[in-house]
Amino acid sequence: MSGPKTRLELKQAQRLALSPALQQSIGILMLTGGALEEVIAEAAADNPFLIYKPFEGGASAAQGATPYELALQTVAARPSLGEHLSGQIALMDLSPAVDDAARRLAYDLDESGFFTQTDVAALAEEHGLSKAVAGLAVQAIQSCEPTGVGVFSLMQCIQLQLTESGLPPQRVQLVLAGLPYFSKGQTELIGPALGLTSGEAAEIVALVRSLDPAPGRAFDMAEPVVRVPELLVTEDEAAGLRVELVNDNGPRLKLDKALAQARGEKLAAHLAEARALISAVRYRGKTLLAVGKAVADAQAAFFTGRSDALAPLTRTAISDQLGLHKSTVGRAISGKTLIWRGRIIELDSLFPAALGTGSNPATSSHTAQLAISRLVAAEAPGAVLSDEQICCKLKQDGVDISRRTVAKYRKCLNIPPSSKRRRLLTQSAERRRAR
Numbered sequence: 463m464s465g466p467k468t469r470l471e472l473k474q475a476q477r478l479a480l481s482p483a484l485q486q487s488i489g490i491l492m493l494t495g496g497a498l499e500e501v502i503a504e505a506a507a508d509n510p511f512l513i514y515k516p517f518e519g520g521a522s523a524a525q526g527a528t529p530y531e532l533a534l535q536t537v538a539a540r541p542s543l544g545e546h547l548s549g550q551i552a553l554m555d556l557s558p559a560v561d562d563a564a565r566r567l568a569y570d571l572d573e574s575g576f577f578t579q580t581d582v583a584a585l586a587e588e589h590g591l592s593k594a595v596a597g598l599a600v601q602a603i604q605s606c607e608p609t610g611v612g613v614f615s616l617m618q619c620i621q622l623q624l625t626e627s628g629l630p631p632q633r634v635q636l637v638l639a640g641l642p643y644f645s646k647g648q649t650e651l652i653g654p655a656l657g658l659t660s661g662e663a664a665e666i667v668a669l670v671r672s673l674d675p676a677p678g679r680a681f682d683m684a685e686p687v688v689r690v691p692e693l694l695v696t697e698d699e700a701a702g703l704r705v706e707l708v709n710d711n712g713p714r715l716k717l718d719k720a721l722a723q724a725r726g727e728k729l730a731a732h733l734a735e736a737r738a739l740i741s742a743v744r745y746r747g748k749t750l751l752a753v754g755k756a757v758a759d760a761q762a763a764f765f766t767g768r769s770d771a772l773a774p775l776t777r778t779a780i781s782d783q784l785g786l787h788k789s790t791v792g793r794a795i796s797g798k799t800l801i802w803r804g805r806i807i808e809l810d811s812l813f814p815a816a817l818g819t820g821s822n823p824a825t826s827s828h829t830a831q832l833a834i835s836r837l838v839a840a841e842a843p844g845a846v847l848s849d850e851q852i853c854c855k856l857k858q859d860g861v862d863i864s865r866r867t868v869a870k871y872r873k874c875l876n877i878p879p880s881s882k883r884r885r886l887l888t889q890s891a892e893r894r895r896a897r
């Protein structure tokens with residue numbers, strides 16, 4: 463039997479080849495202000511044709527700085543997990559002993575939000591507490607957001623999140639029984655082992671993967687990244703909204719014209735690199751400013767105070783308006799921020815999606831989130847709204863989203879579920895009456 467025949471085939475294919483200059487422009491456009499400053503400074507140090515005046519900031523410039531300039535050098539402190547939990551514990555109706563223990567133990571959790579001890583007894587012994595007080599303190603911590611902290615094992619963390627989701631107890635136990643297969647990477651065995659259909663097993667796999675195995679890591683105290691705003695938005699009574707670059711690198715990066723007259727192969731290469739970098743930096747500033755102005759115009763109602771909510775906006779709409787490719791707009795706004803009335807806003811956040819077909823076309827996801835916040839803020843202890851009730855009220859106002867979307871937006875806003883809101887409101891009311 464003869465083997466397979468070997469054939470030599472020639473094929474033509476077209477590929478878009480980006481010139482080095484274009485590749486550099488794309489790379490420069492994506493950089494944030496701080497990263498760009500580093501790239502330019504490094505290039506100026508290596509290239510004799512570049513003259514660069516660094517951005518003057520920091521302590522040396524603070525004496526004559528405006529409040530706005532000082533604000534750019536300020537980074538808001540992030541609360542630690544312990545601080546976040548202590549704030550919630552303070553609203554609970556606990557005995558002095560349990561309150562004190564709960565606040566102390568809130569700072570004893572590891573970065574995932576777990577206790578390092580094996581159980582309540584070991585925790586009580588290590589902290590010199592009675593087992594009863596330690597148990598009540600642990601319960602208080604476990605009732606806090608984020609759900610799943612204050613536990614002694616991953617299994618317990620998952621169980622708390624499943625229970626909080628409203629899953630029936632029998633279903634919770636079924637999911638927990640399937641957890642060992644996740645740790646072994648054998649999720650395909652969950653169905654046969656537990657007597658489930660493939661659809662039921664798939665639901666369990668999807669549910670477990672949606673949970674957070676380390677809820678405390680959201681409060682990781684790693685050094686925050688300082689992102690100096692790229693754009694400044696102000697309002698002029700005569701001209702309307704005004705958008706300008708905060709730190710325009712273009713005028714501060716120049717070509718040494720005297721040296722540019724020199725000749726030589728190596729010098730010619732340096733000269734070409736210098737010109738390409740200057741061109742890329744100026745293109746970045748021009749593009750960022752154009753995109754910023756277009757976005758400000760599109761969201762003028764928000765910036766001028768005529769509306770609290772952002773209008774639906776897409777990158778395609780801005781790219782069509784400016785004659786740019788959609789990806790260019792995406793690179794221009796990625797990781798960039800603007801400052802407006804003392805607030806630092808991510809450019810990315812100014813592109814909220816439009817809601818479904820049942821909603822007003824001018825209604826965005828930001829509109830829906832604002833509406834949810836207002837409904838929750840108006841709640842009373844005896845009238846806390848469920849996600850379904852919020853969904854119905856929103857539909858009455860022309861905001862047509864599903865209950866699942868309400869729950870998603872609520873979590874994005876760090877609003878706890880109705881059961882916890884009811885408990886916190888009740889405890890707060892009782893504390894006020896006790897005074």
